Amino acid sequence: MASLVRLRSIPRCVPRASFVRTIQTSADTTQLQDSPHQSEPFTVKIHEDSFRTYNCEKPELDVQVTKSELLQMYKQMQTMRRMEMAADALYKAKMIRGFCHLAIGQEAVSVGLEHGITKEDLVITAYRCHPFAVLRGGTIKGVIGELLGRQIGMSHGKGGSMHIFTPTFFGGNGIVGAQVPVGAGLAFAQKYQEKPNCTFAMYGDGASNQGQVFEAFNMAKLWNLPCVFVCENNKYGMGTSAERSSSNTEYFTRGDKIPGLQVNGMDIIASKQAVQYARRWAVEEKKGPLLLEFVTYRYGGHSMSDPGTTYRTREEVQRMRSTQDPIRGLQKYIEEWGLASESELKQLDKEAKAEVDAAVEEAKASPEPLAKDLWTDIYYAGTEPPFMRGREREEVHHY
């Protein structure tokens, strides 16, 4: 015992922060390298502290961008935020019931990811899934309709917030971490079928402590699968901060033999660059899996029932909103580099709002699913059991 006491009195670890450079998460640190061009690509330089690596090389800091792509990113991020805000309002108006997890603040991850991959790559994520569903080929009315439980919804109103799919988006998933080994299976099929594509299996900092995440890491590395494990670290797993839930909060280093890359997930240019790097790693260089950690932040609570202020201060949220917002960061680039004026961006904001508003109205007008659809899609049509029970004798459904 005495020896233990003696041990404890020795400082256990030297504060490493002073030696190790930490990632910076400002949304507006990318610098212009040559003169911005209206139609041709031009070069910008990402801040060197936008990436940290684990057993791999840093991505190139010099990136080629175009005006049209930056404006498209801006509009998409704005649209995604408007859509999430519309969902928030509909939820508060009690039109959306059940569970609803919004990704406000994390737009640079979803939009950055979509810009870094091809249409044939696959994405699977957890419950914070609305922007991915739209960007991967879905529609806003399909997402809002699903949240409202209407026929127009992407799962015909039978799934809800966490259950939205497109042919290349394997869904939100309600079970924390369950999508990660599924992602490994998707990647295996891609490898098996010799497709020039990879899978982005996404999870949060909370899910990163689930056992099956490590099971998936191991299988992916063992079989060298083209699977990029993407940790969206928004610093809180539900109501517990990363520091209080994870012994190692450097999620990009948790793949053991799988190299990792930590990325400023608030700067969309860095996000896209990292995704392209990961894709090249998995597909062209065939180096197997990679861990990608986006350091980001969610402005809202974990879900609609969480005000998001019991485990963090209002000031912290406010500070993130005002200093590191990904949309504002991109807006600053666009304005500083003279790609568009404030009024032109305002016009894009208006278009985004109008698009979302129209989609919400369309979704609201869609009817609820028919009662008979309660009984479909359980078993493959024609292979159902003879009947399934409802609440009452009259409600027993006979196939």
Place this chain on the structure above:
Amino acid sequence: MISTTVRSRLPRFLELRSRPKVRWNSSSAEPPPAGGHAPSIATSELLRTTRDSALRTPGLSWAEDGSKTIVGGRETRKMNTYQAVRDAMSIALTKDESAVVFGEDVAFGGVFRCTMGLAEEFGRERVFNTPLTEQGIVGFGIGLAAMGHTAIAEIQFADYIFPAFDQLVNEAAKVRYRSGGQFNVGGLTVRTPTMSVGHGGLYHSQSPEGFFMGAAGLKIVIPRSPIQAKGLLLGSIRDPNPVVFMEPKILYRSAVEQVPIDDFTLPLGRAETLMTGNDITVLTWGTPVYHCETAIHMLANPPPSIEQHIPSSLRSAKVELIDLRTILPWDIETVTESVNRTGRLVIVHEAGMTLGAGAEISAQVQKRCFLKLDAPVRRVTGWDTPVGLQYEKFNIPDAVRILDAIVETLTY
């Protein structure tokens, strides 16, 4: 294994009761069993040991032409259950380019040899070992099946399926529904050895089929013999829904049949009536099918040691024996039709009584056959306790307990 269990243990048990003065550890040669030789798995009449009877297996459907009629010139080969399972997977891998087989140690043949030689035959890209990660295996299989592959996963023992319970119940069973029909994992089949061997103990003898009964979207299949295993496994692999295929592990070696070597399937969701009768229905699946056969035989020809307990009026009772085969969704029509005719039902399964599959079945039967029932539905099951190593043989519903339940139900 079972042959030593049932063939020697049971008569010896009976004999001990009738002749208590015989020294238990006497070195003298064992007398013939007091009741003559009751049928066991080795001698069961339920097993189709001739080519002709094998080809006449009810419900059998040949893959090439979908016909159910027997075509001359078809071959059979003597196989035990693990060979039949292997044969089914071999056919699936041959005919379906996208089929892959994976699980713990399957490339070496698996602990029960069900995948012997498949890796050599089809390549290690298609038949491969996974780490010891049950949840990961099923999740991985779901991903693979979602991409249109035929994923044949093995969970080494049904007892280990619980870490994968979430993936099976929340992902595999629901993905079709929650994606509004856009995605499905119909190509997923999870094979797993189940039920007791007599000395498996806590984590190698459980029968978890009942836990899955509420998971609409899944199918649960348990075969009783080599022909059934091959036909039902091929049926499960090709079924457009995710299937958990539980193979009674004691039957891997002990059940032997002539198995048609061609590609054939047996229907899922259909029970099979193995013996017909109008006095009482005995419903079971998997290993206890053979204990039930023994019990029914003993009812008609009771060994002298227990003769006094079986009223002679019951000896001519006609017992209907049904193998349920698919536990989810179970064949309610066949069961209720039978019980409406016999008025009596005994359900036998190895899982514990509380919320075992028998609970759901008896509740349905009492509702649908209420006015036709002449006796309460009787369940003969494993105990509700964990399966202890030392007393496992007493946990399993054996022929005597089944016989007792049949007698009690007939005389109610």
